[in-house]
Amino acid sequence: MANGPKKTRVESIAGPQSPLGVAISAQDQVTMDMVREAIVTKRARLAWQPVVLARxxxxxxxxxxxxxILDHQNRVIPARDFIDAVEAHETGRQIDCLALEIGLNTLARxxxxxxxINMSARSIGYPRWMRVLKRGLAASPTIGERLILEITESSAMLVPELVISFMEELQREGIAFAMDDFGSGYTAIRFFKDFCFDIxxxxxxxxxxIHADPDNAALVGALMSIGRHFHMFTVAEAVETAAEAKVLQAMGVECLQGYLxxxxxxxxxxxTQAPLRKAG
Structure with missing residues (x-):
């Protein structure tokens, strides 16, 4: 009788039936339980990162x-511990609702x-999300024009036709849309020309x-060219050094975002300060 395939050392140690595998699964379940409870009790916050003008x-x-998302001690539960697991489930939609609600309340104040604010394309058509949006927009006539909804490239491509009609509807309310993480997904050009993202x-x-990598410089130049052709405002993400920022400024990127x-x-x-005036 032929022997079955041999397990690797990692599979033997951390397989689903191993002590380590069982421990990992148990910890994952504990994390998910904490996330679900935090959503019910609204133990959630938005961490704000500035996006600055390149000029x-x-x-x-x-x-x-x-x-x-915060645990019982108000410590942040790392997104990497749950975000992939909730993306395709209702918990992900509930997180999108919480983020939108907090964001709209912030705009009102x-x-x-x-x-x-980030959202998944899977939240399009989720009734609670739309109720949160309509309630927030009703608080002030200027809220819609001060709100940007970010959808990742990979998420947008899940249901491109639905994303296109969704954007058209909300852009009439003054809401802008940003395609997040552009270049990391697989956007079909035939859909891209119809998306009408603003950013x-x-x-x-x-x-x-990018200052020392000619390949990255060429790729960013190509991505910027697409943005310009479709009249989109360009933002460079994850800018961490002055050298990177200098190159991006010279290339003509409109905005910069990152730890720098x-x-x-x-x-x-x-x-804590007086409200910021809108950058023009």
């Missing part, structure tokens, strides 16, 4: 709100602020070390 990095164009956020993998200009913060400057 004058002292001026903030808008702030991106990044969702943070700060009339001079412009923000972006193109170039994925950070192409930004890193500020880490995501639960206590942003705008929360």
């Amino acid at each position: 004058d990095p002292t001026r903030v164009a808008f702030h991106e709100g990044l969702i943070r 700060h009339p001079g602020l412009r923000i972006s 193109l956020k170039i994925d950070g993998q192409f930004i890193r070390n 200009f500020g880490a995501p913060s639960l206590k942003p400057d705008f929360a």
Whole structure:
């Protein structure tokens, strides 16, 4: 009788029936239980990261709100521990609702602020998400024009026709849309020309070390060219060094985002200072 395939050392140690595998699965379940409870009790915050104008990095164009889920001790549960697991399930939709609700409340409190909030294309058509949006927009006539919704390239391509009609509907309310992580997915050109995104956020993998990597420079130049052709505002993500920023400024990127200009913060400057005027 032939022997079956041999297990690798890692599979033997961390397989689903091994002590380590069981421990990992148990920990994953504990994390998911904490996430679900945090959603019910609304133990969530947005960490805000500034997106600055490339021509004058002292001026903030808008702030991106990044969702943070908190445990019982108000410690952040790392997104990497749950985000992939919830993306295709209702828990992911509930997280999108929480992020939108917090963002809209922030806009209502700060009339001079412009923000972006992340959402999955899977939340399009989720009734609660739309109720949160309509309730928030009703609070002030200027909220829609100060809201940007970010959808990743890979998420947009899940249901491109639905994304296109969704954007057309909400853009009539003044809401802008950003394609997040552009370059990391597989956008079909036949859909891209119909998407009508307002902002193109170039994925950070192409930004890193751009001053010393001619391949990255060429790729960013190509992605920017697509953005310009379709009249999209371009943002370079994950800018971490002055050398990277200098090259991007010379290339003509409109906005820069990254740790060089500020880490995501639960206590942003705008929360304690006078409202920021909208960058023009």
